[in-house]
Amino acid sequence: MLFFDSTPVGRILTRASSDLSILDFDLPLSIGFVAAGSIELVAAIGVIAFVTWEVLIVAILVMIAVTYIQRYYLASARELIRINGTTKAPVMNYAAETSIGVVTIRAFNMVDGFFKNYLKLVDTDATLFFLCNAATEWLILRIEALQNMTIFASVFILILLPKGYVPPGLAGLFSYAFSITSTQVFWSRWHCNLSNYMISVERIKQFMCIPSEPPATIDDKMPSPSWPSAGRIELQELKIRYRPNAPLVLKGITCTFKEGTRVGVVGRTGSGKSTLIGALFRLVEPAEGKIFIDGLDICSIVLKDLRMKLSIIPQEPTLFRGSVRTNLDPLGLYTDGEIWKALEKCQLKATISSLPNKLDSSVSDEGENWSVGQRELFCLGRVLLKRKRILVLDEATAPIDSATDAILQRIIRQEFSECTVIKVAHRVPTVIDSDMVMVLSYGKLIEYDEPARLMGIESGFSKLVAEHWSSCRKGSSKLLVAINDVIVRFQ
Structure with missing residues (x-):
């Protein structure tokens, strides 16, 4: 990658x-x-x-x-x-x-x-x-x-x-x-x-001498089938760089995501939020430091076992050419009843049921015949089928409207209440209800605490929240002025 x-x-x-x-x-x-x-x-x-x-x-x-x-x-x-x-x-x-x-x-x-x-x-x-x-x-x-x-x-x-x-x-x-x-x-x-x-x-x-990823499977490095059973994530002096001679993107992050907690990751553009998620899935190998999940170093196991045990809803929802069934269950591991149950939970059952071919309805290249919000709900349906102990949302609500965002957050709170949820936030209110908030700045961890405590003091998180609401008020005032102009013109 x-x-x-x-x-x-x-x-x-x-x-x-x-x-x-x-x-x-x-x-x-x-x-x-x-x-x-x-x-x-x-x-x-x-x-x-x-x-x-x-x-x-x-x-x-x-x-x-x-x-x-x-x-x-x-x-x-x-x-x-x-x-x-x-x-x-x-x-x-x-x-x-x-x-x-x-x-x-x-x-x-x-x-x-x-x-x-x-x-x-x-x-x-x-x-x-x-x-x-x-x-x-x-x-x-x-x-x-x-x-x-x-x-x-x-x-x-x-x-x-x-x-x-x-x-x-x-x-x-x-x-x-x-x-x-x-x-x-x-x-x-x-x-x-x-x-x-x-x-x-x-x-x-x-292009023939490009370093490849580690092997997908190695028999003697397979974790137990029940791993991860708790979902505890520990970062120890994690340092990430994209190339051998490039500067560090993450500069020695140390913290612990306790099992069953919801952690919001916030920060300005370029602070290292997406890099942290890439390191969790080993899209980028750590330059120094380690990542432990339930006490197991993720660099000691193969990529397939790691990535199959984690769930993610990406920032850009991806669908593939095929049918609704193949996009929700590409490996054919689940029954139609389980797929319909997942569609009901992600608010897509009524839409799919109204189609003539139902689960066999076509999906065009990159899902162009579906809206962005529906594509995001498709990705939610995938993770509902997998039911893993760790769920990552990489700015999943950035391209969708507030109503779909509210549906997504409600479903995640209900269905993943016992899972470890990591939310990389584009909208600051998305992480207000999190158990813990991680604030990154230029690859460094500057704050990691409960959102209520961070809001009660002068912190980087409180400044981000204040800037967010200030921009929302300015946007609302500009919208009201535009509406008044339109009304005046029609009068």
Whole structure:
């Protein structure tokens, strides 16, 4: 997951499209032309040396000059090709992101602005493409100049040879001289193209050496089937960084989430809330410190056993192409009765029952035929089926309305009253009813206490609550002013 979080989609698409196309089609063609050109070049040199060996002096000098020009060219051309590979990725990435948000772009009348930005990216890519072709033409002009020099030298040597030494078929010898130089130009051009195409092999090889996650299953590292039985989570000097040389994102967090408690995690943007959840699921491995669940170090077990024992409702609810049943129970572990019971608890039974195919009703790609609130309730239905001792809500109520948020919170309080619930809060009132509140700031734990106590003193949590209600009052006043303006216009 770390690879996809840190790699733009355009960079992946360029490897899978243009670079892979060069590897499959252009590279074999170049190898064939270079091999054929090498054979023709050796044959032409052998024939002309057999007729007049003096021409070899000029041919050797020309080959030395061609080698020097090729090295001079490749030193710049390879870097241009590498830079050109980086300019393609923003174009594809921008096009992919624009196609996803095209409705929002049109709603805010920003089509012209996005089109101008797209043209700038295309111009940047075209500039590098032009420079690559210009460098190739620079090479061809100098090699063709050496070609003309070789032909002139061959003819000049033949003219200066003594009478009687001139072999018959002077025209044939001239054609051989022209053949060797033409072949040399042909071979040099394709040899340089082959060297440039190897940049695509280099770029693809970068994606072949990506560190993988730990293995999914190991027989001798399986926890007990009942783990976790209590749901107690202990963080001991937890430090997280996304790359070996990157700065720490979490800087030594130590605290304990007691079993059966509801813990709210709050903080400003960039404080490390989502990183903490990623560490719990081992999306990011700890740089230092440990995480214990019911006394078991989560880094000592395999990923499948860990992630199958935890439940999460993500910030962006995800549905897959298929049916309602496969989205709620993708592994086919539960009966229809259990699925209907979960749908009833998450307020989706009436909606699904009204559909003709009921549980077999279709779900399109990414659940586009369902609203965001319904997708969030689908995710709630999944965790209701799993019934694990630990539930994580990663800003699950951020994209939904207040009414759906209230339904979600009520169901969680009723159905997960004995579970350990960790809520990463986008709306501060969401964590007011929590047993404990964790306040993060720049990767450090600054407060961890009951919300009532934190509200009674001057704390970071009380400041966040005050800022929230202040912004709500400003938003309400602006809304009232807008409504009054509309009423006045209609009157």
